[in-house]
Amino acid sequence: xxxxxxxDLDFTMGSRFAGVGLFDSDNFKFIEGxxxxxxxxxxxxxxxxxxxxxxxxxxxxxxxxxxxxxxxxVNKLIEQYKNECVDxxxxxxxxxxxxxxxxxGFANYKSRYLQALDTISEFFEKRxxxxxxxxxxxxxxxxxxxxxxxxxxxxxxxxxxxITPNFNNRKWTGKYFxxxxxxxxxxxxxxxxxxGWSGSVEFSEEEIEVTLFENSLIVAIxx
Numbered sequence: 001x002x003x004x005x006x007x008d009l010d011f012t013m014g015s016r017f018a019g020v021g022l023f024d025s026d027n028f029k030f031i032e033g034x035x036x037x038x039x040x041x042x043x044x045x046x047x048x049x050x051x052x053x054x055x056x057x058x059x060x061x062x063x064x065x066x067x068x069x070x071x072x073x074v075n076k077l078i079e080q081y082k083n084e085c086v087d088x089x090x091x092x093x094x095x096x097x098x099x100x101x102x103x104x105g106f107a108n109y110k111s112r113y114l115q116a117l118d119t120i121s122e123f124f125e126k127r128x129x130x131x132x133x134x135x136x137x138x139x140x141x142x143x144x145x146x147x148x149x150x151x152x153x154x155x156x157x158x159x160x161x162x163i164t165p166n167f168n169n170r171k172w173t174g175k176y177f178x179x180x181x182x183x184x185x186x187x188x189x190x191x192x193x194x195x196g197w198s199g200s201v202e203f204s205e206e207e208i209e210v211t212l213f214e215n216s217l218i219v220a221i222x223x
Contacts, residue, residue, distance in 0.1 A: 013123045023126040028138035047139065054139065058180050059161045061135060065128040066174030067163045074124040078117050089113045128175075136177070143178035147215040151199070154222025155189040178212045186220045195221040 013022070034040040046053045067073075090109040099105030132145060150158055152170040161183050165172040176182055185207040186194045196204040200216035210218070 013120045023123045024130045026134045027131070028134045032138070055180050058135065058139070058141075058177055059182060062132070062174065062176050063161050063163045065132060066160075066176075067165050069124055069127075071121065071125040075121055078121060082114070082117060086110055086113055132175070141177055141179075143180060143213075145175045146178050146212050147173055148176050148182065148212060149173045149215075149217045150184075151217065151219045152222070153219060154195075155192045156194060156220065156222040157187045157189070158220055159183075159185040159187065176212060178214070181209045181211050183207070183209050184218070184220075186222070188222050192222040195223045197221070 031040050032044060047057060048054070087110070090106050090113060093109040093113075094102065094105040097109075099108050135141075136145075148160075150160070150165070150167075150172050152158065152167060157164055158167075158172075160174065165174065184197075186197075187206075188194050194206050196202070197208060197218055197220060199219040200212075201208070201210055201218055210216075
């Protein structure tokens with residue numbers, strides 16, 4: 001039995017301390033180039049031959065681009081941990097790689113760490129437009145990215161596929177591929193009841209599946 005580990009995660013958002021963001025790298029082509037190896041061949045086979053798996057993967061990929069890894073959220077985390085971690089990272093790099101005197105080395109690695117944070121910020125700002133296009137080309141999707149805007153009237157939460165978006169002024173917008181079914185679920189806050197969906201769709205059920213063909217506004221009504 002073969003065991004696969006993940007490693008060198010410091011390369012996932014750009015070259016290590018090089019200040020070069022790999023936001024335009026095509027990881028789908030990279031995986032395809034390793035299609036003669038397990039688990040790459042299994043993954044590619046599922047994507048291309050199993051419609052249910054393929055659609056789930058596409059939607060979850062969009063979920064993460066729209067909410068989990070959106071640049072505003074990442075930048076807040078960067079600011080939160082920057083001052084807390086900068087000295088620790090600099091000391092760690094100095095321990096492993098050295099650099100002239102300890103004082104010069106510490107200052108050098110501290111500066112390079114702060115530059116790397118700028119690289120991470122740029123990566124998450126620019127990455128979605130490239131990687132979503134790469135996925136479309138790899139899977140030969142016929143649909144295009146369209147805007148899904150959800151508005152809440154009343155009080156409640158909306159689950160979109162695998163995420164519960166953070167609504168700003170009761171409105172949220174994400175990008176999804178047309179022709180791929182999307183799951184929406186309404187959850188009422190205490191003291192409220194869900195009345196139905198309006199806008200681009202008309203449903204009364206709390207949990208629905210919709211397929212977009214253009215930019216769409218869907219309103220969830222709680223009373």
